[in-house]
Amino acid sequence: MIILGIDTSCDDTCIAILKSEIRNPKSETKGINFEILSNIISSQVKLHAKYGGVYPSLAKREHQKNLSIVFKKALRKIQGKQIDLIGVTVGPGLEPCLWQGVNFAKKLAEDLELQMIPVNHIEAHILANFIGEEIKNEKLKIKNFFPAVSLVVSGGHTQLILMRGIRQYKLIGETRDDAAGECFDKVARILGLGYPGGPIVAAEAAKLKTKNYKLKTKLPRPMIYQKNYDFSFSGLKTAVLYLVKQLTINNKQLTIRQKREICHEVQQAIIDVLIHKTLRAAKDFKVKSIILGGGVVANNELRKQFQSTINNQQLTMNFLVPPKIFCTDNAAMVAATAYFHQKEATKNWQKIKVNANLKI
Numbered sequence: 001m002i003i004l005g006i007d008t009s010c011d012d013t014c015i016a017i018l019k020s021e022i023r024n025p026k027s028e029t030k031g032i033n034f035e036i037l038s039n040i041i042s043s044q045v046k047l048h049a050k051y052g053g054v055y056p057s058l059a060k061r062e063h064q065k066n067l068s069i070v071f072k073k074a075l076r077k078i079q080g081k082q083i084d085l086i087g088v089t090v091g092p093g094l095e096p097c098l099w100q101g102v103n104f105a106k107k108l109a110e111d112l113e114l115q116m117i118p119v120n121h122i123e124a125h126i127l128a129n130f131i132g133e134e135i136k137n138e139k140l141k142i143k144n145f146f147p148a149v150s151l152v153v154s155g156g157h158t159q160l161i162l163m164r165g166i167r168q169y170k171l172i173g174e175t176r177d178d179a180a181g182e183c184f185d186k187v188a189r190i191l192g193l194g195y196p197g198g199p200i201v202a203a204e205a206a207k208l209k210t211k212n213y214k215l216k217t218k219l220p221r222p223m224i225y226q227k228n229y230d231f232s233f234s235g236l237k238t239a240v241l242y243l244v245k246q247l248t249i250n251n252k253q254l255t256i257r258q259k260r261e262i263c264h265e266v267q268q269a270i271i272d273v274l275i276h277k278t279l280r281a282a283k284d285f286k287v288k289s290i291i292l293g294g295g296v297v298a299n300n301e302l303r304k305q306f307q308s309t310i311n312n313q314q315l316t317m318n319f320l321v322p323p324k325i326f327c328t329d330n331a332a333m334v335a336a337t338a339y340f341h342q343k344e345a346t347k348n349w350q351k352i353k354v355n356a357n358l359k360i
């Protein structure tokens with residue numbers, strides 16, 4: 001089966017085409033292998049950088065301009081093969097942007113007489129784990145991963161989700177204010193480092209040669225020891241704001257070293273909270289797997305420290321992390337999600353609507 005995935009939930013115009021092969025036809029969740037025929041991400045990052053964040057009306061206009069160009073490019077890679085199914089992100093995300101992708105998908109469904117699957121962007125971030133190499137291993141049957149706890153950390157979301165299987169989700173915790181990615185982005189803006197903040201803060205933190213801070217300022221780890229699975233990151237951003245105010249009193253400029261120390265400490269505070277809360281949920285629910293997803297999971301230190309904490313605590317759970325290219329927004333994850341929902345495919349695509357606040 002050849003599946004077209006479309007995602008315009010934020011500022012990237014994403015189109016991918018996946019070919020699914022079922023190794024063992026007796027079970028739909030056994031040995032699935034997705035071959036990526038095309039995976040295009042047309043980034044608008046340069047355009048939004050001057051605003052320090054995504055400007056929705058500008059993003060919508062760019063999606064409108066880019067969609068057919070990106071689609072044609074993707075088609076070139078499949079050399080005349082027929083598409084069987086369309087998966088499109090319907091939420092959560094920026095409403096005007098989501099509509100661009102959905103309307104484009106509807107037009108294609110009409111022209112090519114195809115069925116459509118509405119895809120939840122959060123679920124797609126989780127299922128990004130099932131695109132890659134790991135699943136090619138016949139021993140790793142998907143059903144053996146569950147129950148699992150999934151941490152989705154992106155620019156808009158920080159959620160802990162208990163999974164009994166694919167398509168069986170229960171939200172057990174989420175951020176009460178800013179998402180972790182948003183905190184990275186806001187801190188980068190406070191420090192004048194640019195957008196998107198996550199990769200820049202991570203790069204600055206990595207340049208810190210000696211880890212003994214001169215600043216002697218330990219930033220908070222919000223809600224880390226609270227006995228729930230919720231998060232809060234706005235206080236961390238405010239703590240950075242106060243610290244910077246203090247350091248720049250009397251028109252003083254932050255030194256490069258000071259900026260790097262702040263980046264290092266912010267990153268570590270976010271990592272500490274994410275790991276602590278996810279592992280607590282994993283132990284409480286006695287899960288077989290910990291599954292990560294979302295843009296922040298592209299963070300090297302987070303990936304490394306998660307794995308080493310699991311090793312140090314001698315936890316025997318599976319630890320699933322998508323390749324970095326499938327952590328940040330992409331449409332391969334959308335096509336893979338459509339595959340898992342194929343039984344819900346509808347020719348009644350006219351009824352598909354966007355829901356900017358769609359829940360898992």
Ligand code: KG4
Pocket residue numbers: 010153154155156157180181182184185196197198199202294295296297298299300327328329
């Ligand atoms: O999943 P994503 O691409 O889009 C949303 O669904 O929001 O996530 C984007 C977020 C941004 O806040 C960005 O700063 C963050 O992911 N991010 C990172 C890294 N790469 C992207 N955060 C920390 N470290 C990174 N390497």
Ligand code: ZN
Pocket residue numbers: 121125154155294295328329
């Ligand atoms: Zn995303």
